[in-house]
Amino acid sequence: MIYFDNAATGFPKSENVFEAMKTAYFGSGNAGRSGHDLANEGSLIIYNCRKRAGVLFGCEPEQVVLTKNATEALNLSIKGVFNKGRLKNKSEVLISSLEHNSVLRPVHKLCTSNNIARKQFEVDLYDDNKTVDNFKRAINKNTAIVVAVHASNVCGRILPIKRLAEIASSYGAVFILDAAQTAGYIPVSTEKLGVDIICMSGHKGLYGPMGTGLMTVNQGSKLYFDTIMEGGTGIGSFERDMPEFLPERLEYGTQNNCGFAGLAAACEEHSYPTEVFALFAYLLEKMRMRDDIILYGAPKDNLVDYVPVLLFNKRNVASEETAARLNEKGIAVRAGYHCAPLAHTALGTIKNGGVRISLGRSNTAEEVYFLLSVL
Amino acid sequence: MSIILVLSSVTYALKSQELLKKNNIYASLTRSPAVKAVKGCGYGLLIPASQEMRAIQILQNAGVNIIGIIS
Secondary structure (H helix, E strand, O other): EEEEEOOOOOOOHHHHHHHHHHHHHOOOOOOOOOOOOOOOOOOHHHHHHHHHHHHHHHHOHHEEEOOOOOHHHHHHHHHHOOOOOOOOOOOOEEEEOOOOHHHHHHHHHHHHHHHOOEEEEOOOOOOHHHHHHHHHOOOOEEEEEEEOOOOOOOOOOOOOHHHHHHHHHHHHEEEEEEEOOEEEEEEEHHHHHHHEEEEOOOOOOOOOOOOOOEEEHHHHHHOOOOOOOOOOOOOOOOOOOOOOOOHHHOOOOOOHHHHHHHHHHHHHHHOOOOOHHHHHHHHHHHHHOOOOEEEEEOOOOHHHHHOEEEEEEOOOOOOOHHHHHHHHEEOOOOOOOOOOOOHHHHHHOOOOOEEEEOOOOOOOOOHHHHHHOOO | OOEEEEEEOOHHHHHHHHHHOOOOOOOEEOOOHHHHHOOOOOOOEEEEEHHHHHHHHHHHHHOOEEEEOOO
């Protein structure tokens, strides 16, 4: 199979990741629960994952909350930071026009449950200044939280997060970044981007195992999190509430030792892929030349503002049909709406969806030639 | 003779163990009954009593909260 669905999950994972998972599977007990050697080995696995992720994302191990995916991290963040102290009569939550359902749905739930407003700012795909102006018009003193995607999972456009975060900070709003599509492709860090929380998958650009994700919390933000799940933590057992401090405050129940051993290995061997951006540029150039192909939201002269994701349709062919035909030829792409109705609305594809090609570190020029020939 | 520094979580215990090791203080992780007496279940680091003051200084400089010391 020629795999162009790396925005869904990075594939293939490395042998090192598998070996680390296998070692954890056969050689660890329940992390943070007991004092025997096997449990301590489990604790070390979990700690090592925090440490490796911390190195990659510029933070300390205790700033890394381990989750089962980016969606869980986003839910813990969005619902956690909107606690009683931050809940005001006219509070608003501001999101971008390119959000995935992993942001839209928890924000929708938060807003309807608390009778507060959800607002949206439009992302201009070809002019960051316009995006920033749109953001300035949408934010106000009642904006409690801003949640924005770092790069769209549908068209790959990277948002000017640092500029947006500066503005959000001046209004005292918490900034939560969804880096599911950028982590592993470009550097992300709460301090460098000026955001409060970054949520990400472990299995996409990082090439860790599926079922892993994490969030990093800016130490300077001094955020207080309400919990949305509670349970055993292996510490402070007499207390009725979850521990007051991170990361344990947001982590409940038994940890996924195998998954996080794999994620640690993935972080350790990670290097930012450069070749994939050159392949993306080539693919884009060839796709642009085709009269029978319609591109949506693709780069023009701003390739550096994109991760390697391309949305298209073959003229007069349904997206799922194109994807099915490609699958018959051994090519994996994803069609439809990509769990992102907002983005498809913004891109004008809400009626029929689109076909997404998402390149990854293992793709080769030969694979791109083959894709183009089959198309 | 040893003492136990009680840390707030296993994350801080392991971070502290690393910090101390970098400073040539060898600490072992423990969940002894004495640690449990501080706040239910918890983790501590067993270190030589002779290193107590230095270890406390190192951890405090790193911003680690020591929630108890068991002699």
